[in-house]
Amino acid sequence: MSQHFGVGRLVFVGIQMNPCDVRCGVFADACSVPVSEIITVEEKDIHGKHSTSGKWQKMERLFAFTVHYVKRARRHRWKWGKVTFWCADEQLCHLWLQTLRDLLERLTLRPKHLLVFINPFGGKGQGKRIYERKVAPLFALASITTDVIVTERANHAKESLYEINLDKYDGVICVGGDGMFSEILHGLIGRTQRNAGVDQNQPRAALVPSPLRIGIIPAGSTDCVCYSTVGTNDVETSALHIIVGDSLSMDVSSVHHNSTLLRYFVSLLGYGFYGDIIKDSEKKRWMGLARYDFSGLKTFFSHHCYEGTVCFLPARHTVGSPRDRKPCRAGCSVCRQSKQRLEEEQKRPLCGLESTEEVEEWKVICGKFLAINAANMSCACHRSPRGLSPAAHLGDGSSDLILIRKCSRFNFLRFLLRHTNHYDQFDFTFVEVYRVKRFQFTSRHAEDEDRELRERGKTRFGQICSDHPLCCCTVSSSSWNCDGEILSSSAIEVSWFSSLHEELKRILSKNHTAETPSPTARLLAVLGKCDNYLRRLLQTNYVDIYIQI
Template identity: 35%
Template sequence: MHLQGTFYILKKRCKVTLTEQCISWIPEGSPECYRRILISEVVGTWLCPCGSSRCRVRPHSSAHAPARHDPSPAPLTPASPAPPVLPMPQPVAKMSGSGLTLEYCERGGGRAGPTWRTRTVALMHPANEMVVAWHQAIRGLLSGLRQRPRRLLVVINPVGGKKQASSIYKRKVMPLFRRAEVETRVVKTEHRGHAQELMEDEANLEGMDGVVAVGGDGLVNEVVMGLMLVACRRAGINPHDPQVQLPATPLRLGIIPGGSTDALCHSTHGTSDVVTAALHIIMGDSRQVDVASVHRDDQLQHVATTMVSYGYFGDLLRTSERWRKLGPTRYLLSGVLQLFRNRFYEGQLKVRAPATPLAQPYDVNICSDRCNVCTKAAACSPTPGEWLQFTGRWSIVTSAVTSCACRLSPHGVSPAAHLGDGCADLVLVAGRSRCHTLSYLFRTAFTGNALSLDHVTFHRAQEVVFTPKAGAAESSWNCDGELLTEPKLRLRVHCQRVGLFSRGVEAVNEDPSKTPVPAKTVAV
């Protein structure tokens, strides 16, 4: 497919080219202002007969656009004959007629991390037939993008975090989905475990291309747990058997951050920005990530996508549950209280490391959207190695499935953890003094180099078994923000079993093929 034509963009005459991969334009007399937009990064397009600024920031009402201006295009297939190259029209003295608006994604950056934003541009032309032909062609290309979701089940936790999930979805996400022509079914959770119940009822998943969780890590955990149980039921696998390899989830999961920490969203996108997360869903990005199963007495207790932590973080969560009326502030107050209590816990750990690790916790190269480690693990999962066993007294025992980066800790619990290497990073903070615990927390939150502390050890493991010392003090487990009161458990990491609408953490750099036009466009 190849279309060429001349349109007016911000009252400047531009040569515009449309192919199956991209749409590009260049103002006449200004070759240095070349602009190229990938079709995969186009959110949507609509006709704007009046060409006003209002039409450039949202779809034009059907009441103002004649029906003949907006025909439904048929998807373009490789077998379809390529449309002819349209002749470039002669210049006109006055810009009139009709036009179309194109909304597309643009990489941002800055302090918020690798963010994305949408921008719009209006293409005006005096010949209405020309505009309609281009509108049909662009919509046809968009409908042919098979990776994009068309129908989504949206699950919202209205009481999580700062209780703003419903408002976040209504103000920032729903308008984007509408302009991208994504059909949604919205359900608000009513009690703890409701999201898991929704996922286990396969009637709710019928005809859906994915699930979107609007909330915090607790809601995401429930959705993943439900999808895992559905996958096990379809595959005829007993999920309560700790020796069984769990199957992959049947649908991709999109995460709209609306909780207190939003660690999984931040770890997979590099930011907790709502618009960025929504655009990755619209573009249909895909990334497989690890998930850990948590068993006790041959019963599946939970799954974990970020971390499972015993000691300080378990005590913090247990105390904060009593202060839910304080909102996210309760975590800070509970954390200070645990430091004053200065508790340590004795137990035995059995750790199974991979026979040949693909990476180590102290590696400099971190996981990204083009991670070689995750690519190798997808081709061949790491072979289990020997079991290691040791006892000790620790203030913190954490198994980090991902880096667990968030707004409060940009580097994460384990900065070198990978999204899909089939391993978790076991972090052990020896129980010696309050200062040792505080130094670990400070470095984790601000510098990301806690590994250099003498009282902190890291192990890359595929399986972890923890047994508390008989008669000694016991703590609770913090599993993705959910409280597990029984101290004895077995954790096993399953390689790349959860599909997300994500690319991974992107490097913030400029694309040399995209030189922005000096003239202003409207940002949404």
């Protein structure tokens, strides 16, 4: 047994690995685990027995430790793995334990104490069971303490976040779907603005970012936010991302009507097709998750078009376009460069220069639309793996505005089917897509209403008829679907706030594989390429372990 010290790495020889922990040939040549993805290291009690070729034999007293770590699986999934190492030298074992624990102590971004909200009604109603069986044991393993609140009504989490002392928490965890995430987001942003004295009803107000991060444990119907940021709605994957402290910044958009804040959103704002679906599905909650399929089919055959005016300000600061097929990934260069350009734009008025927004011209588009969608992220889910806008970015300070003009049912079906394959869903003459940083919409219905209110002397029985809630005439305006919630007004103004909130997740890796990236510090368990002495040790399952720093 010996110890070697090299430049930039520490090498110990003589640690024995438990063969029972080796799975699927992971250690056949080498296993590389970043220190940043080690969950914990714990001392293990070995009772002096060892298995060789299926037979147990008596050995001298052993000392061991177990490394719990993140295993990369297919389809962007993470799994909990562990491997146990032992040797007869107590001092060597303790040296390893202390070295690894010291490395983990340097990872200061990992959460220690979390506030957990569980929605017991969302999705299939399995939120509490999912947390207790799959998430809580992993949090306990990582020595993360939690305060758990099971919500009892709508806006319970939002109201609680306005009252609870949040100083002792490192983050807030949402066990539920996109609606629960939105509720927690509103609670944190609202409380932060209240404490900072910011008027949220002003569309141009500079919002203050919340110091707390939000983590998502998917337990909803679609889990769009989770799927778009991680690439899967797997519960264990999300829990492990939270444990290792992965985070990313997200743009948050505000929706106003007549200088009154309606809502914030981070994923989808949809009018027409998606607005009609969510409005109709709310009346059919008794159907469970099947209500979305039923309402979607009903809305498709209804084929309603809505007339209105869209005004938008192009996002000149962004890099790329909605059709460049460059999705948002970990360490995204598009988000980084776009954010830098946006910060330079925002400094212009402070330097006495004319602001970019005052120089640029608003674009105006009028017409009849089947759908108007604003996507802050790809909005991917298991049914649409690439999402509504595959190249939308999470932190570039913009949104992809998608306009679907009036067309036949057949063409609209072709457009919808494009979301399930790899073809460009924007490659239609009736589809337009723009990258914007602000936009406004007014429906023809609202315009007529305002015009007639000004012209009080004119007869308006026809409009009164169509406006009356008891009338059976066709309604000429839709509703806005704002992250799964219905907005009360169709005339809105939307603004974007770059990287306003941070989420406890890491977006898909650049290489789309299950391979481990190469961080500065990594734990390497190597079998092979050894001298004759080590080859003899390998015959008894001995290995070298390297720590690269």
